[in-house]
Amino acid sequence: MTSATFLSILIGGALIGTSIHAETIDDLEDRKSKIADERQEIKSNLSEAESEMADLLIELEELNQEIEQLREASEKNQEQLDETEAKIDITQEDIDELQEEIDIIEKRIELRLDILKERLSSYQKQGGSINYMEVVLGSKNFGEFISRTAAVNKIMESDRHLMESHQEDKQEVEEKQSKVQSKLSELEEMKVELEGMITLIADQKEQAESKKEEMKDKQTDLIALQEELKMKDSDLASLESNIRGEIAAKEREQRAQARAVASETNNSSNGNIVTVSSKTSEDKSSSIGNSQSGKKTSGSYSSAIQAGYQVMGTPYVWGGKTPSGFDCSGFLSWAFAQAGKSIPSSTAALQSVGTKVSYSNAQPGDLVFFNTYKTNGHIGIYLGGGKFLGAQNSTGVAVADMTSGYWAEKFAGHVRRVN
Structure with a gap:
């Protein structure tokens, strides 16, 4: 009979988080x-x-x-x-x-x-x-x-x-x-x-x-x-599904790039000049984040918030770390990776990241922790104004209010700033 220890090692290798560098298809x-x-x-x-x-x-x-x-x-x-x-x-x-x-x-x-x-x-x-x-x-x-x-x-x-x-x-x-x-x-x-x-x-x-x-x-x-x-087979099936989603996303991206190249080539051959939009969707997301907070974004991680806005509605998947599905820590690790910052993908490791700050001094981009099924069992990105962005197990990636109701009860003032 295969031992549980062997299986833990076997599955552990499969569940290692997605590396920061981009993977090919x-x-x-x-x-x-x-x-x-x-x-x-x-x-x-x-x-x-x-x-x-x-x-x-x-x-x-x-x-x-x-x-x-x-x-x-x-x-x-x-x-x-x-x-x-x-x-x-x-x-x-x-x-x-x-x-x-x-x-x-x-x-x-x-x-x-x-x-x-x-x-x-x-x-x-x-x-x-x-x-x-x-x-x-x-x-x-x-x-x-x-x-x-x-x-x-x-x-x-x-x-x-x-x-x-x-x-x-x-x-x-x-x-x-x-x-x-x-x-x-x-x-x-x-x-x-x-x-x-x-x-x-x-x-x-x-x-x-x-x-x-x-x-x-x-x-x-x-x-x-x-x-x-x-359970381990179910976890692997979920991870397998996530990878299929990543592959599908990269294939769509490649097709879009191919169409853009073909269009640019066609326009160049016709003597047309291609102009760039005055404002990208990323700039729009940034303006949304800053308008919600009214405060300066922590460090240079406004792009982490912007990346989070772009994947709002992504379903909650335990152990998920990609736009095919996120859990709370996997979402933060992915979002900050888009800002060029590598942080852990587990709540246990994230609770000691960076510097601890008081809630009264919290800035957009800080990490906020909630005591759910355990101490610091849930985590999100602070947006300012008592709001945070996170992968919630009921709604997926969404903005939530931490000043009243369930999240207010679970928040104990633990805030950390990524250095």
Whole structure:
């Protein structure tokens, strides 16, 4: 993208004021060609900026869609996280209930352990080495044998069932604990994963939002650049128009000179004598200026006033410095150039030209300043009698009254005399 600095340098060269020495038509044509090239360069840069803006808008739309998708994903993950936390709570309740069951089973186990301990204790008291055959063979008769055999079988069966129940209860406790713990672990892992996913999405969304802000800033810069390019193109177009006007004026002047030469040649060949008018239009303009002022013209710049009268009605053009169009400072620079005096063509530079004088001592040809959009924002040539000649943005080059109304309000007494 062409930078604003480069464009400022580019345009600055084109907007340099018209030099004091007269330019030929070829010079003007050359300037017009250069300005046309510069305008073409600006239009190319403007086209690039517009293309970049179009790409940026597409990227912004895609980014907005991405942000919306991230928002939806975050909401869904949050819902799943809420559900998982609810399941964890339910599972924890199941664990609490299971713990009650485990407590009951463990009490049964403890009871069986007590019974087994008593059995072992009784067995040890009897010597600890009585086996099944000794119990049976120690019978006194067959009836006692049957009774002892049955008793031993019952004891052995009871102990067997006791041990089996004991093992089953222990296994049941372990299975239930394992199942619930497994479910709880699974839910906890899911919770951690969901929390991590939500954090990741939040980071991605934050990055996308940050990128969106950067793109908006870039969009603002592009809009500003486009406006600047359009303004500079407009300024160049105005300058180009001024140069065309100068070329047309010089062509008219050349044609008039050619006709005058042809007429003089024709009169000479016929033996006629050419006489000169007793008073030129310039002398008339001078008499008009002096009759308005009633004062002596400052320095030798009555011809600057006379030149100004000759272009009255010229339209106001910002940056204009030729009879095709003037702004206030450009008009003064041109008028004084006609009197052979070079002065700047900007209000900022003109406010320090020459010598400052009081308004009570002002003479025709002095510079008068007005505080319009800024201090010393407008300038004109003083004519005397409270009148001044200047390029006004509403009427073009015209005479205005500075003793009442708008200009009286804007005049703060700043007057300078060109040395």
